[in-house]
Amino acid sequence: GNSVTQMEGPVTLSEEAFLTINCTYTATGYPSLFWYVQYPGEGLQLLLKATKADDKGSNKGFEATYRKETTSFHLEKGSVQVSDSAVYFCALRSNDYKLSFGAGTTVTVRA
Amino acid sequence: DTAVSQTPKYLVTQMGNDKSIKCEQNLGHDTMYWYKQDSKKFLKIMFSYNNKELIINETVPNRFSPKSPDKAHLNLHINSLELGDSAVYFCASSQESGIRGYTFGSGTRLTVV
Numbered sequence: 242g243n244s245v246t247q248m249e250g251p252v253t254l255s256e257e258a259f260l261t262i263n264c265t266y267t268a269t270g271y272p273s274l275f276w277y278v279q280y281p282g283e284g285l286q287l288l289l290k291a292t293k294a295d296d297k298g299s300n301k302g303f304e305a306t307y308r309k310e311t312t313s314f315h316l317e318k319g320s321v322q323v324s325d326s327a328v329y330f331c332a333l334r335s336n337d338y339k340l341s342f343g344a345g346t347t348v349t350v351r352a
Numbered sequence: 353d354t355a356v357s358q359t360p361k362y363l364v365t366q367m368g369n370d371k372s373i374k375c376e377q378n379l380g381h382d383t384m385y386w387y388k389q390d391s392k393k394f395l396k397i398m399f400s401y402n403n404k405e406l407i408i409n410e411t412v413p414n415r416f417s418p419k420s421p422d423k424a425h426l427n428l429h430i431n432s433l434e435l436g437d438s439a440v441y442f443c444a445s446s447q448e449s450g451i452r453g454y455t456f457g458s459g460t461r462l463t464v465v
């Protein structure tokens with residue numbers, strides 16, 4: 242079946258540090274890939290997406306590239322801010338309408 | 353202007369009670385979903401409706417029953433609530449099968465005591 246594996250947290254960084262959250266997937270066919278962010282006490286917000294191989298999604302300084310050869314969609318940001326503290330979810334949308342999530346990675350950025 | 357709205361935001365109830373959570377979207381999307389987020393933040397899909405037709409029904413106790421009166425609404429009714437039902441429930445919607453992503457509501461935190 243389809244599944245998403247992302248690195249376990251929690252991750253604690255200082256402001257302006259480089260952030261990487263690894264995400265790999267298992268899927269049949271050609272899934273769409275997403276990163277969602279959940280700020281404390283809020284719902285999930287779509288951060289970025291990629292719908293085919295080699296696509297790069299980007300938003301708010303975050304980037305992720307759909308790598309079919311390594312079945313990966315790692316999230317990166319070059320310089321994090323305190324306001325980036327949140328839980329980040331990698332997700333996969335397969336051909337059966339389902340959006341499957343990874344376990345989430347809690348990121349805390351310290352001033 | 354809320355795109356996907358859920359009510360109530362918080363729900364505290366006793367074991368054995370029956371409760372409902374309502375969801376409405378004003379995005380004109382054709383598909384709606386219910387997700388459950390447990391205490392470890394893990395998200396699992398429960399149900400999905402496309403144009404009022406049930407298309408996803410995961411392994412969920414039959415005490416949970418979704419109802420979609422029209423494509424803008426998807427309600428979740430839970431009978432005989434149990435302690436293990438305590439979680440945050442998220443409603444979401446999408447267009448074109450979600451290939452461009454889902455829009456989530458802000459969640460309903462259910463606490464069963």
